[in-house]
Amino acid sequence: MASSEEDGTNGASEASDEKEATGKRRRLGFLATAWLTFYNIAMTAGWLVLAIAMVRFYMEKGTHRGLYKSIQKTLKFFQTFALLEVVHCLIGIVPTSVLVTGVQVSSRIFMVWLITHSIKPIQNEESVVLFLVSWTVTEITRYSFYTFSLLDHLPHFIKWARYNFFIILYPVGVAGELLTIYAALPYVKKSGMFSVRLPNKYNVSFDYYYFLLITMASYIPLFPQLYFHMLRQRRKVLHGEVIVEKDD
Numbered sequence: 001m002a003s004s005e006e007d008g009t010n011g012a013s014e015a016s017d018e019k020e021a022t023g024k025r026r027r028l029g030f031l032a033t034a035w036l037t038f039y040n041i042a043m044t045a046g047w048l049v050l051a052i053a054m055v056r057f058y059m060e061k062g063t064h065r066g067l068y069k070s071i072q073k074t075l076k077f078f079q080t081f082a083l084l085e086v087v088h089c090l091i092g093i094v095p096t097s098v099l100v101t102g103v104q105v106s107s108r109i110f111m112v113w114l115i116t117h118s119i120k121p122i123q124n125e126e127s128v129v130l131f132l133v134s135w136t137v138t139e140i141t142r143y144s145f146y147t148f149s150l151l152d153h154l155p156h157f158i159k160w161a162r163y164n165f166f167i168i169l170y171p172v173g174v175a176g177e178l179l180t181i182y183a184a185l186p187y188v189k190k191s192g193m194f195s196v197r198l199p200n201k202y203n204v205s206f207d208y209y210y211f212l213l214i215t216m217a218s219y220i221p222l223f224p225q226l227y228f229h230m231l232r233q234r235r236k237v238l239h240g241e242v243i244v245e246k247d248d
């Protein structure tokens, strides 16, 4: 349990945080709170298991080669489970934008299933380790932040970490993702995987290689929006700034 002495916050702000959290729980309802608490605990545990497995692998083998293969099942399970976050937004039990969450989750699912799982030769790239480490640290912090918030015992360090770590981890994770897609390009071009060529009975064509180029380009407009969204959240949560959303 975090006390103000332990975490360095003043009593007044902690009291107002607790009041806010109690109000939030009442608004959410028992079932939604219980589900979210379970979900966040399960996700924190899952990403912690992943972190421990990665550290153990590296300490035993002294190389990143084979790391992805050894942790892929856990990664796929917990990252795919995160699709529920879009559902949480859609049914309104978390006050997050469906669009922001949708972009975040779909880009992760895409990286896991359509890139790293599907293109075996890139699984040992250093860039894979870059996004794995960055995602893992982010998710342990984020889900423990939500869990402790729901339980009304949010240690200041977790709150601080949730709204500071991303400043470095977001660009590092995105760099890892982009470098991994880049490394996949030659294999995709050579194999023609996931591509549909003409002629065919539906008269449609799809080239996965060009799809990947477009996906990489889409990071340029989309990533800054996610990053600035997080910076605004940071100002709101850590510095109490009131952010006025513009009406269309």
Ligand SMILES: CCCCCCCCCCCCC/C=C/C(=O)SCCNC(=O)CCNC(=O)[C@H](O)C(C)(C)COP(=O)(O)OP(=O)(O)OC[C@H]1O[C@@H](n2cnc3c(N)ncnc32)[C@H](O)[C@@H]1OP(=O)(O)O
Pocket (backbone or CB within 6 Å): 024, 036, 040, 094, 095, 096, 097, 100, 101, 103, 104, 106, 107, 108, 110, 134, 135, 138, 142, 146, 149, 150, 165, 166, 169, 170, 171, 172, 173, 174, 177, 215, 218, 219, 222, 223, 226, 229, 230, 233
């Ligand atoms: C098909 C191909 C598609 C390709 C697309 C390509 C383009 C992609 C471009 C960009 C790609 C990005 C890839 C991502 C890489 C990485 O992740 S790198 C690692 C670093 N990452 C991060 O730091 C991630 C940061 N992102 C997030 O935290 C979230 O995902 C978010 C959706 C972007 C931010 O969420 P937001 O809602 O703004 O933040 P919060 O402040 O945390 O939450 C707001 C309120 O909602 C409550 N809440 C949310 N979730 C829960 C929950 N699970 N349980 C309980 N409560 C929850 C939260 O408490 C807040 O409530 P209030 O306090 O009442 O406001």
